[in-house]
Structures are given as structure tokens and as C-alpha cells.
Amino acid sequence: MSPVSVIPLAYKLCLPRSLMSSSREVKPLHITIPNLGMCRRGKSMAPASTSMILTAAVSDDDRVQRRRGNYHSNLWDDDFIQSLSTPYGEPSYRERAETLKGEIKKMFRSISKDDGELITPLNDLIQRLWMVDSVERLGIDRHFKNEIKSALDYVYSYWNEKGIGCGRDSVVADLNSTALGFRTLRLHGYTVSSEVLKVFEDQNGQFACSPSKTEGEIRSALNLYRASLIAFPGEKVMDDAEIFSSRYLKEAVQKIPDCSLSQEIAYALEYGWHTNMPRLEARNYMDVFGHPSSPWLKKNKTQYMDGEKLLELAKLEFNIFHSLQQEELQYISRWWKDSGLPKLAFSRHRHVEYYTLGSCIATDPKHRAFRLGFVKTCHLNTVLDDIYDTFGTMDEIELFTEAVRRWDPSETESLPDYMKGVYMVLYEALTEMAQEAQKTQGRDTLNYARKAWEIYLDSYIQEAKWIATGYLPTFQEYFENGKISSAYRAAALTPILTLDVPLPEYILKGIDFPSRFNDLASSFLRLRGDTRCYKADRARGEEASCISCYMKDNPGSTGEDALNHINSMINEIIKELNWELLRPDSNIPMPARKHAFDITRALHHLYKYRDGFSVATKETKSLVSRMVLEPVPL
Numbered sequence: 001m002s003p004v005s006v007i008p009l010a011y012k013l014c015l016p017r018s019l020m021s022s023s024r025e026v027k028p029l030h031i032t033i034p035n036l037g038m039c040r041r042g043k044s045m046a047p048a049s050t051s052m053i054l055t056a057a058v059s060d061d062d063r064v065q066r067r068r069g070n071y072h073s074n075l076w077d078d079d080f081i082q083s084l085s086t087p088y089g090e091p092s093y094r095e096r097a098e099t100l101k102g103e104i105k106k107m108f109r110s111i112s113k114d115d116g117e118l119i120t121p122l123n124d125l126i127q128r129l130w131m132v133d134s135v136e137r138l139g140i141d142r143h144f145k146n147e148i149k150s151a152l153d154y155v156y157s158y159w160n161e162k163g164i165g166c167g168r169d170s171v172v173a174d175l176n177s178t179a180l181g182f183r184t185l186r187l188h189g190y191t192v193s194s195e196v197l198k199v200f201e202d203q204n205g206q207f208a209c210s211p212s213k214t215e216g217e218i219r220s221a222l223n224l225y226r227a228s229l230i231a232f233p234g235e236k237v238m239d240d241a242e243i244f245s246s247r248y249l250k251e252a253v254q255k256i257p258d259c260s261l262s263q264e265i266a267y268a269l270e271y272g273w274h275t276n277m278p279r280l281e282a283r284n285y286m287d288v289f290g291h292p293s294s295p296w297l298k299k300n301k302t303q304y305m306d307g308e309k310l311l312e313l314a315k316l317e318f319n320i321f322h323s324l325q326q327e328e329l330q331y332i333s334r335w336w337k338d339s340g341l342p343k344l345a346f347s348r349h350r351h352v353e354y355y356t357l358g359s360c361i362a363t364d365p366k367h368r369a370f371r372l373g374f375v376k377t378c379h380l381n382t383v384l385d386d387i388y389d390t391f392g393t394m395d396e397i398e399l400f401t402e403a404v405r406r407w408d409p410s411e412t413e414s415l416p417d418y419m420k421g422v423y424m425v426l427y428e429a430l431t432e433m434a435q436e437a438q439k440t441q442g443r444d445t446l447n448y449a450r451k452a453w454e455i456y457l458d459s460y461i462q463e464a465k466w467i468a469t470g471y472l473p474t475f476q477e478y479f480e481n482g483k484i485s486s487a488y489r490a491a492a493l494t495p496i497l498t499l500d501v502p503l504p505e506y507i508l509k510g511i512d513f514p515s516r517f518n519d520l521a522s523s524f525l526r527l528r529g530d531t532r533c534y535k536a537d538r539a540r541g542e543e544a545s546c547i548s549c550y551m552k553d554n555p556g557s558t559g560e561d562a563l564n565h566i567n568s569m570i571n572e573i574i575k576e577l578n579w580e581l582l583r584p585d586s587n588i589p590m591p592a593r594k595h596a597f598d599i600t601r602a603l604h605h606l607y608k609y610r611d612g613f614s615v616a617t618k619e620t621k622s623l624v625s626r627m628v629l630e631p632v633p634l
Helices: 078-082 091-113 124-137 145-157 175-187 194-200 215-228 236-253 260-271 278-289 307-339 351-361 365-391 394-406 409-414 417-441 446-469 475-485 488-497 516-539 546-553 559-582 590-605 619-629
Strands: 053-058 063-068
Touching: 063 365, 078 307, 091 124, 091 145, 091 307, 124 145, 124 175, 124 278, 124 307, 145 175, 175 194, 175 215, 194 236, 215 236, 215 260, 236 260, 260 278, 278 307, 278 351, 278 619, 307 351, 307 365, 307 619, 351 365, 351 590, 351 619, 365 394, 365 417, 365 446, 365 488, 394 409, 394 417, 394 446, 409 417, 417 446, 417 488, 446 475, 446 488, 475 516, 475 546, 488 516, 488 590, 516 546, 516 559, 516 590, 546 559, 559 590
Parallel strands: none
Antiparallel strands: 053 063
16 A cells, blocks of 8 residues: 655734744634633533643733643654664565565465374364464464464364364364464354353353363363453353452462563463553564463474474564665654644644554554554644644634634634634645545545534534533433543544445445444544543543533432443443454455444543543553554564
């Protein structure tokens, strides 16, 4: 996929000097502006507190107070980004990787031979599952699609309602093989019922793992836990499996020494499935796989599964992609710097963080346009969020919304100075992405995407009106509007259209608005975002959130009651999202579904501990370093 083109800006950002790090005289904005005390995402019915920074733009006729969120500045200097270098773009690394791919394909062929010595009727199923699971978790599975399908077709041919054992001739099914097989087959679209897990469950919700916690039983519990996270709605046995296995693993990890298994357990419990990302899992699993105690290196160094070769290819692929990341990140940093956006001192600048997320979920080198489109749309969402929710006034944001509706560069003439450049960055970014999308879609998608952004900005206007009138909405009112203002659709739509997957409009609507998938993804991010942000919002005097609106609808309820209710909603939404991703009757190509799903995982990841968008100095900064800046040692 060719890179997104760079079109020179027709307008540079012209900012009031009050927004710049300068002590010179403030340039007035000649516009009548009501002081509404605008707040983040339309959440405040109260005036700004002292935790907000006030700035003023003064005209001859009126005084305007503007609020600014006390966000930290960009963490990644452009000079530093441009100075990055790596040797892993050299042809020798790619040549070695190609050699290893060929050798690993031979491993897959060796497994299928069933030679009676290394592969027997008593282990042929688990050996295939181990091989598939290993290449997937190491992040190298895209090179072995045919081999994976052949292995799983074989396993599925022996699948039954009682599960499977280690081999096709195993007398009884076992929990480890069945749980790993269930998870892997379900994720690959095979029809498997969760009822199979009931074979291993007693009437008390306990599964076939003894209290003694041997290594084999711990691994069975681990694969049961991993399987339980791919639950569909109404699967009670999956709930039972998650409760049992998570408790069992938490107890086990306290008793076993530091080893590859303990690291594997810790990672699974920490990130699960819905805050995990493919590149993050690959980087972690390299440490697990390469640990001195790893069974894959110590026991399986054979002609059919050479763990050292798997690990070497994984590290090479990680570092080769790392060289591409640096090139793309340098492009993104130049785009950000040249756009003039850095002069918006009131806004969060998280282009590097968004690139990290995009490259953690779209790890195929050919999906460059997706990664670059994702970071541009997300960064623009954040800038507009800060304008509509904090810095802008009602007059200004209505002008901007109408300008987007008319979609013409001449509309900048009616905008305040600081908005002119923002409008042109948005105009050019969406136009560029539409040009990329036309290469795979064979049609102009600009108007379709632009309409999505109009609806998105309208949701901000609705929140601003609630503030202006002092109206605290009901939970349902807030939630329905908040699903749109979560910005999931605006962030996901244009990047997905750049994938090399044709999406006619009638199919696209099965994953975009008004589809169930889009509604669930937007709901998920709105609810999770509010649970992570509401305390900080409240400390700034911002009241409206899913939590406060729930409490309004349910007099006498507490914040804990509201959180419990919302977390319960999130758990059910996750199961429905799993179903929408994996449902067998979907006509949406899996690559499009998977990327749309992974966007929710990436954004959810930044909400795991806190609002990682606003506070990017902790876990988010570490993620950038580990996923983008640092190669893995060979």
C-alpha cells in the first residue's frame, strides 16, 4: 500500500498569541463570545474550578474567558523522533527471515506426516494446536495462513461434543487440549459450542484441576482462562470458567517460582483479551518463549518444532517492522509539526501515542495507510474534543460545525483565527484518506466519511447545549449521544476503508453505522471512558457522565452502585462484540471486522489503568518505548 500523500496546507494555523508560549500582546478575536464555561465532552453544569487554567482574549468590546484542561505537553520532541535510526531495514535481516519462514513451513509439514515417532495418534492434535498457538502469539502467523488452516482442519475433524484429547486415538478428552482447541477453533471461525466445557465442570462450578496445582493442571487452567474470554452472550459455562480459572491462577502464581509459566500467567491475567494487542502480545511472548525455563526451547528442540527458530523469526520480524515504524513515525511527526497543530497549546498532542496504538494492531507492513490514517483521525478527534469541550465557545463551535457541513476551504474566512488551520488540517486529512480508500474501494468515499464527521460534531454541539441550559440529561439521553461523541466511528471508518478489502456500501453498513457492531463498539468506549475519567472530571466541577446520570435516574444510588451497573453493561457488551466479530453468518470480510474490533482493544488499552490519553506519562509512555522505540534484543 502506498504511503498517504502529504499535501501542503493552504492555511497555516494563525493563533491568538495568548495560545502561544509568548509574552507579547494578545491579538484580539473580533467576535461576540458568550462565556459558557465550556467543559470536556459536555460534562459540566458548574463553572470551572481552580484546577483549570484560564486564558483571555480581549477585544475592544468584550472580555472572553477560556478554559484550558491542565494537560501535559507533547512528550516526544520532533528532533528526537527524526534522530531515530535502526539497522533492521537492511536486506540481510529480511533474507534471514525468509530462510526461517521456509524452515518453519517444513515444521508444519513434519507435523502432518504423522511419522509414528515424534508425531503419534496420541499427540497429533495437541502438537498441531501448540504450533498454531505459538506462531500466533509470537506475531508471525501471517506467513503461515495455509499451514494454520490445514492444521486446524485436521483438529476440527476429530472435534466432538466431549472435546478432544492430546491425540486422535486418546481414550478420553482432557481439559488442556479441549480448552486450547476450543479457543483456537472459535477464533478461526469454526463452529464449536461452549457446552463442551461442561464435560469438565462439576455441579459446584469447579473444573478438572486438582488443588495440588501441578504444572500440567496450571497450564490447563491457563488455557481454560484464555478460552473463557472469547465468550458469547448467554454462555454461563464461560462465566463459570472465567471465575474458576482466574481464581485458580491467582493462587497458583503465588506458589510457583519465577519462570516462563508464571510470566505467561501474569500477562494473561493482566491484559486478558480486550485490552490486549497483537504486537504487545508478541513482544511479551518472546520473553515467555525464550525464558530459560521455557518448555518450547528445552523439550521441543526437534525436527518438527524447533523453538529457537520460531523465536528467532519472531524477533527478526519484530525488528524489521520496528524499522518501518521509525520511518512512519518520522513522517507523522513531520506532519504534526508542519501542520501548525503544535501551536494549539491548550490541546493534548498525542500523535506518537496514537501511532503506537495503530502499529500495535495493524502489524502487516502493507497496511501503512491504515496506520497513518488512524493516527491522523485520532489526533484530530482529540484536538476537536479539546476545542468543543474546553476552549471553544458556543458561537465558535457552531461556526466550525457549519463550516464542516459546507466542506469548502473558503469557509475558513468565517472562522476564528485559531480554528482556520484546524479546519484545513481536517479537510486535507480526510481528502487524502479518501484518495487512499479509492485505490481499494474503487469509489469516492469522501462524502460518506464526511457525513460521519458531521454527525460526530453534532453530538458535541448537543452536549454544549445541555451545558448552556444547565440541563443534566437522563442516562439514556446522555448514553445515546455519548456513543457518538466517543468518536469510535470517526476514528475507525476512514482507516478501515484504506484496507485492501473491498467494502461495498451495503456491506460497509454492516460494520459501520447503523450496525450493531458500531453501536456496541461505541457503547463500550463511552462506558469504559467514563468509568476511568469521571473522578478527575468531577474534581474539575464536571458532573455529567454515565455515572452521574445513572445516579440521577436512580435516587439513593451511590457511585459504587453506578459503577457496578456500568461494569456489568461492559461485560455484556464485550460478549456481544465477540459474537459480532466471530458470527458465522456475517458477510463482512474478516480483515475489516478484525481491524474494527482491534481498534476497540487498542483504545480500551489506554483506559486500562486511567485516562491514558490525558495522562500519557506513565503506562502509555512505557508502551511507546517498548512497542516503537526499542528493538527486541536478538
